[in-house]
Amino acid sequence: MKNLVKVERARLDWTQAQLAEELGVSRQTIHAIEKNKFNPSVILAIKMAKLFNVTVEELFSIEQE
Amino acid sequence: MKNLVKVERARLDWTQAQLAEELGVSRQTIHAIEKNKFNPSVILAIKMAKLFNVTVEELFSIEQE
């Protein structure tokens, strides 16, 4: 798993805290996702993708496996 | 949350067990997803969408929050 959350967030010039707020999750959740500590739910992924105006597949990609 | 897993599975004429096997999860997981018992991980959602040849957003949609 690989994701462009940090990149897309940077494009909007948002902090982790702002993004978290916007999505209704904690800042640590954003941090953990950016660091690939875990694999978010599809709902959260869809909300994020929508916010960033990209598709889920663009935002998250499965590398091997 | 709403999803078209059952519909897409029907289009391929697959059983829950076949789909589960294909995705490397249990049949109960497929059943639970079809019944909206839970909100799968984005990895599983991406794998499913790929199998069905649709986008994650087509397969899963957020209704109200």
Added chain:
DNA sequence: TCATAATGTAAAGTATTGTTTACTTTTAGT
């Protein structure tokens, strides 16, 4: 340089996803 915001990290706790087993009900074919 000093202060403050932003990010990184960690650990304990809660909620939810996903597994396993097992049994019931429905569907489909003969």
Added chain:
DNA sequence: ACTAAAAGTAAACAATACTTTACATTATGA
């Protein structure tokens, strides 16, 4: 009607997403 496969349901368990709190480190600006 009988049989077998498929789907529904349920409950106990394991794994992991996500929260909360707290503190350390790095970036940014006055």
